[in-house]
Amino acid sequence: MENTEQRKELKVSAIQNGTVIDHIPASNVFQVIKMLNLHKSDEQILFGTNLDSKKFGKKGIIKVSNTFFASDEINKIALVAPNATLILIKDFKVVEKKRVDTPDAIVKIVKCFNPNCITNNEDIPTRFDVIKNEDELKLRCHYCEKTTSKENMVFL
Amino acid sequence: MENTEQRKELKVSAIQNGTVIDHIPASNVFQVIKMLNLHKSDEQILFGTNLDSKKFGKKGIIKVSNTFFASDEINKIALVAPNATLILIKDFKVVEKKRVDTPDAIVKIVKCFNPNCITNNEDIPTRFDVIKNEDELKLRCHYCEKTTSKENMVFL
Numbered sequence: 001m002e003n004t005e006q007r008k009e010l011k012v013s014a015i016q017n018g019t020v021i022d023h024i025p026a027s028n029v030f031q032v033i034k035m036l037n038l039h040k041s042d043e044q045i046l047f048g049t050n051l052d053s054k055k056f057g058k059k060g061i062i063k064v065s066n067t068f069f070a071s072d073e074i075n076k077i078a079l080v081a082p083n084a085t086l087i088l089i090k091d092f093k094v095v096e097k098k099r100v101d102t103p104d105a106i107v108k109i110v111k112c113f114n115p116n117c118i119t120n121n122e123d124i125p126t127r128f129d130v131i132k133n134e135d136e137l138k139l140r141c142h143y144c145e146k147t148t149s150k151e152n153m154v155f156l
Numbered sequence: 157m158e159n160t161e162q163r164k165e166l167k168v169s170a171i172q173n174g175t176v177i178d179h180i181p182a183s184n185v186f187q188v189i190k191m192l193n194l195h196k197s198d199e200q201i202l203f204g205t206n207l208d209s210k211k212f213g214k215k216g217i218i219k220v221s222n223t224f225f226a227s228d229e230i231n232k233i234a235l236v237a238p239n240a241t242l243i244l245i246k247d248f249k250v251v252e253k254k255r256v257d258t259p260d261a262i263v264k265i266v267k268c269f270n271p272n273c274i275t276n277n278e279d280i281p282t283r284f285d286v287i288k289n290e291d292e293l294k295l296r297c298h299y300c301e302k303t304t305s306k307e308n309m310v311f312l
Contacts (some may be wrong), residue, residue, distance in 0.1 A: 001223075030195045039186045042214075047203045065206075 018086040029060030113148035176243040184236040185216030269304035
């Protein structure tokens with residue numbers, strides 16, 4: 001029985017082709033899954049969370065088979081995983097490693113913090129300019145110009 | 157670089173102590189995670205979905221470290237994963253394998269299908285008797301006696 005189990009473990013762990021997203025803060029793994037719509041994917045996906053990381057304390061990792069994300073799609077996750085590493089795998093080999101880039105603008109994903117903002121009162125998608133201050137990310141609303149900080153970010 | 161990657165894969169794949177939930181229908185893995193509140197757990201967790209299964213087509217698997225579920229907690233998942241297998245691991249060894257049991261009653265988890273039911277109009281938790289018909293599960297409301305079938309189940 002043990003050998004069967006062991007083989008099953010191994011089968012789950014590696015991907016042949018696809019993308020590994022590493023160094024996600026452990027508490028944000030499910031947010032990343034939602035942002036990338038992975039809960040609706042038909043591809044093989046492996047997730048781990050609360051794994052030990054030398055650099056970041058507790059981290060999460062996501063491995064998605066046969067999926068290579070467009071830059072504007074993957075860069076959204078910078079909001080919740082600014083230090084994420086993307087590892088592209090082809091034929092079980094690492095072909096590229098890169099960091100996520102923080103996008104200049106964010107459309108739709110986040111709710112404006114200002115209850116009086118037009119986006120909270122009419123059917124208008126939210127739109128923000130991203131302000132980078134060292135490790136901090138803030139979002140300035142395109143409409144009401146109020147700033148939504150990380151602590152106040154509510155995802156739509 | 158390949159060797160480092162390989163070691164990382166192995167580290168993620170096995171758990172020393174805890175519970176493996178196997179044979180979850182691939183489309184319901186995230187529902188099981190939500191039902192068991194795993195997205196809020198601080199333990200190491202590994203999930204895989206859309207994995208090949210001889211018995212069930214596409215399946216999902218969840219491995220939770222240092223966690224052993226109480227029967228009434230784990231049996232809730234029978235609603236979305238009636239064929240799930242629970243594998244209890246101690247010191248990397250399988251110490252027990254069992255199936256989930258379908259509970260006789262379901263409290264709170266599911267919304268009553270009947271819009272006129274008191275649970276949809278007043279602050280009263282839902283409560284159902286579980287009716288088993290071969291592979292089908294239905295829920296009969298304790299209050300309005302209307303039957304909610306699998307297709308109509310909305311989780312709270």
